[in-house]
Amino acid sequence: MEPRIRIRSITREKIEENFLASVFGKFFIEVASLASFTLRFFKEVLKPPYEFNELLKQSFLVGYKSFPLIAITGFIIGLVSTIQSRPTLANFGAVSLLPAMVAVSLIREIGPVITALIFAGKVGSGIGAELASMKVTEQIDAMQVSGTNPFKFLVVTRVLAATLMLPLLAVLADAVGLLGSLVGVNLKGHVSVSFYFSQVFQALRFGDLFPAIVKTFFFGFAIGLIGCYKGYYANTGTEGVGKAANSAVVFASLMVFIIDMIAVQITSLYQN
């Protein structure tokens, strides 16, 4: 029996006693259910047999297939932030700091967060809708009946793929974003490629890059896990598929900001 179903069936009668209890009850049941889902993930991820082929397939689907969208977004973000920052820096006579400023903001914050949000929209909703649709059409039951552990095959592989692919995508988005910024710098003036990148790398420190990459693992994990959770426990019916996809994006995006806030706090402890 799925732990979440057990929790719901035990508590539902009690929480229906009054509205206030119902609202808080549902919230805490959801939190407990997600915690139980997360624990099950860690239990299953370590237990053989390992689904390497499915992991590779999912990595290809969530990583490679997301790259064009992430690259376009990264380029535009780099270009736009450069164009927008120029007038302010010009007021202070600090246009020469433009590459360094854009690079630091792109690599420390904008690149990872924007990549994660795009990833949540594309991959998180996709996973949620796919698993919900599989549940509605009894494909998950069919897997279970045929002797396959659907949690391991569907959930573990997708969460791992999202966790491993998002950092790679974030690095690529940063790189493409810097190219966008180079174009932005050259729209009003001329800066050579070598001078631009020497400015960028002089400004960047290991302490800028490392925490930014580390937090993308957590972003990827949260997006994959929430997408799977919403899809795996979707209500039956076509309405359930839409709701699963929608709530996966909303909840995953919110989690990205919460994780980012925590990561910034932790990073600032070491930097100060």
Next chain:
Amino acid sequence: MTEKAAPDNIEQAPVQNGTVVVKMVHLRKSFENNHVLRDINLVLNKGENLVILGKSGTGKSVLIKCIVGLVDCDYGSLSIFGEDISELSEKELMETRKKIGFLFQSGALYDSMSVRENLQFPLRRQLHSIPKDKMNSLIKEALENVGLAKAIDKTPLELSGGMRKRLGLARTLILKPEIMLYDEPTTGLDPITSKEISKLILEVQQTYNTSSIIITHDMECARLTADRVVVIKDGMCDAEGTFDELKNSTDAWIRSYFE
């Protein structure tokens, strides 16, 4: 499972005629306040086709989902090949499931895979080191058995309702299960295709000597396939007999199914 106990009333235990493969005694299942199965006592004998009839919402699908462990029963015992499934570990349950085929009402085909991949999936999962040519010959044989050899490279979305049912059957049969569970195998199909599916069910029984539970509202399917029929009413087995016995029952309610 909230409470589970051995049956205390042996007199109500189901009748056994041959080698019993599935046995349910005092089985109960509720979903919150909805008591779906109230007291089910049933056996499935080796090699027989058991048809279960009953109104919609009487828990027929829940009953067969209990057999494969997709739904846990609340009370009573359910044994498969003499083993109580509530006492099996997850690994043992997985092994038991390999002996059971389940044809879902919707077919439950993997939409992201082709027909060939749908059949490869259970083979790869359960016969890990199967050579490629052996796998291909098994797939070819399974598709030929259900008349779908030409559809091997299509996707499930390109198939008609009848073809999807037949593909679901081929995917289930490719592992040669000892027990087959059919959840409304002819629902949504025209009479000719329904008859084809019913004939396939009979062929499966004769070819592989499977024991089957068939849930249906299609009386023609029941007539063609049933060795024994059980009618479920209010979560309990209300009547049991051959198709003709129940058709000529003195109980007007039971007769109404056959009119």
